[in-house]
Amino acid sequence: xxxxxxxxxxxxxxxxxxxxxxxxxxxxxxxxxxxxxxxxxxxxxxxxxxxxxxxxxxxxxxxxxxxxxxxxxxxxxxxxxxxxxxxxxxxxxxxxxxxxxxxxxxxxxxxxxxxxxxxxxxxxxxxxxxxxxxxxxxxxxxxxxxxxxxxxxxxxxxxxxxxxxxxxxxxxxxxxxxxxxxxxxxxxxxxxxx
Numbered sequence: 001x002x003x004x005x006x007x008x009x010x011x012x013x014x015x016x017x018x019x020x021x022x023x024x025x026x027x028x029x030x031x032x033x034x035x036x037x038x039x040x041x042x043x044x045x046x047x048x049x050x051x052x053x054x055x056x057x058x059x060x061x062x063x064x065x066x067x068x069x070x071x072x073x074x075x076x077x078x079x080x081x082x083x084x085x086x087x088x089x090x091x092x093x094x095x096x097x098x099x100x101x102x103x104x105x106x107x108x109x110x111x112x113x114x115x116x117x118x119x120x121x122x123x124x125x126x127x128x129x130x131x132x133x134x135x136x137x138x139x140x141x142x143x144x145x146x147x148x149x150x151x152x153x154x155x156x157x158x159x160x161x162x163x164x165x166x167x168x169x170x171x172x173x174x175x176x177x178x179x180x181x182x183x184x185x186x187x188x189x190x191x192x193x194x
Contacts, residue, residue: 009175010094015087016174019076019143023150024161024169028079033163040166042159050156065151073143077135085129092142093122096182101138145185147173 018028025031026043033040049068053061080088092098102118128136135143150173155165177185 012087012090015084039160039162096179
């Protein structure tokens with residue numbers, strides 16, 4: 001069976017590790033695991049968020065999770081440096097989600113195929129990314145798709161992340177997803193995702 005977790009890790013994917021750090025620990029800096037420090041506490045706002053989800057319906061949880069991701073993504077945009085913006089654009093630009101988005105745009109145009117200018121659209125995304133204080137919708141969507149199941153792996157009951165757990169997150173999310181995984185996430189075929 002084909003590997004659906006990820007393909008081809010490039011240096012620009014390391015910006016995704018900063019998103020992991022921000023979500024887990026409240027800062028983009030990588031935690032410094034040592035021989036004496038082999039675990040870090042999860043940020044309190046995340047454990048409070050999990051406590052909030054405990055007694056809610058699935059529908060309410062879905063709304064809360066979407067809201068949490070939107071807030072985290074907005075906070076991430078404010079915390080990263082300009083060099084990271086280039087890296088996040090590369091993550092999106094070389095992603096299979098971008099290819100899927102472009103294919104879907106072509107279907108939406110019907111007979112007006114000549115009106116689709118992918119290079120112009122990418123330029124507009126990059127321009128908005130650089131000059132706006134928010135991520136463009138395409139980058140927000142990319143991050144939400146990329147980290148769609150991130151919260152389910154967080155050991156919120158123990159409230160700590162060990163070095164091994166942290167490495168699991170890095171291995172799973174600091175990658176480029178292959179086309180099959182992107183399709184399964186977008187079309188919610190969650191049983192077919194590793």
